Amino acid sequence: LRDAAEPVDETELAIEGALRPASLAEFVGQHKVRGQMQLLLDAARIQSRPADHILLSGPPGLGKTTLAMIVAHESNRPLRMSSGPAIQHAGDLAALLSSLTPGEVLFIDEVHRMARSAEEMLYLAMEDFRIDIMVGKGAGATSIPLDLAPFTLVGATTRSGLLPNPLRDRFGFTAHLEYYEPAELERVLERSAAMLGVTLPPQARAEIARRSRGTPRIANRLLRRVRDYIIVYGDPSTGSGAGATEAIVDAALDLYDVDRIGLDRLDRAVLDAVVRRFRGGPVGLSTLAVTVGEEAETIESVVEPYLVRIGFLGRTPRGRVATPEAYEHLGVPHGDSALR
Ligand code: ADP
DSSP: OOOSSSOOOHHHHHHHHHTSOOSTTTSOSOHHHHHHHHHHHHHHHHTTSOOOOEEEESSTTSSHHHHHHHHHHHTTOOEEEEEGGGOOSHHHHHHHHHTOOTTOEEEEETGGGSOHHHHHHHHHHHHHSEEEEEESSGGGOEEEEEEOOOOEEEEEESOGGGSOHHHHHTOSEEEEOOOOOHHHHHHHHHHHHHHHTOOOOHHHHHHHHHTSTTOHHHHHHHHHHHHHHHHHHOBTTTTBSSOOOHHHHHHHHHHTTOOTTSOOHHHHHHHHIIIIISTTOOBOHHHHHHHHTSOHHHIIIIIHHHHHHTTSEEEETTEEEEOHHHHHHHTOOOOGGGOO
16 A cells, blocks of 8 residues: 555665664554553563464554564564465465464564455464365365464554454454654654754754654655755755755655645545535545545545544545535635535
């Protein structure tokens, strides 16, 4: 799923990896989830057993992968990473599960996108650390039980509602990650700027935080764009490349189509469609997706949650509706016809 309107290349991924906090103590925000996870990991450590399976849900870039890495790191166990789309047959999952070493942490990103047959195998594996492997076809088919090493599954999904109930029920701990407050993003930025060697005055930091859509990954990306801008154009206030002023932040982010409140091209396209094309709504998800030329799942799991959270979009049984705040942001006057 897309999470920012920018392409991701190898270097960007490497930098993203380097900026990941390695412990719960370094992980910014998500206070409640952090406390709950700490308890879960401590209990497992005291009893020298693998921690319960963990389900993390929330929009992209809020720290699900990072938390999975932290689980492995804090419990001092190896981490295996996979993703739902990579598990298209039960056999893919059988190969993965049977190669796990005792206590290993298995991270499956986009766990809702696994094949059905694999999902069913996973139920048994999570519950009893056992799978049944089908051999042969038709009347001669038999199933061979195979014991697995105990493991901790960390599943990530953009929306836990996309998971079938039997799968969701097998996670001992479920956490929903929320968008971050600007003050929390400022802390993420302060840490990242220090690691990247970028001098970031408080106002510039606040400006990037405001425009990061409540998302640490976006904050880190925007910071890198600002850094690029300084490398190329220098800092006009000092005539050198020493720091990032607010003007630079503005210039760099405008160049990347991030608006004053952090909405990107797709966010604005969705708002624009609801407000202008459908006169404020209600409009159904699939119609909206076709109008902006994007997958319904992306609109629903990535774009909408933030627009709803900032009060620009409402979900009603009849479809999505734009609020007066959305009209105001787009600079469209809202008469009676637009609001119902
Ligand atoms: P997700 O798996 O939810 O898409 P990631 O775990 O890959 O998100 O996080 C994306 C980036 O944001 C990582 O580079 C990480 O450094 C940063 N990040 C996410 N959450 C936090 C946090 N709570 N504190 C500091 N950095 C974070």
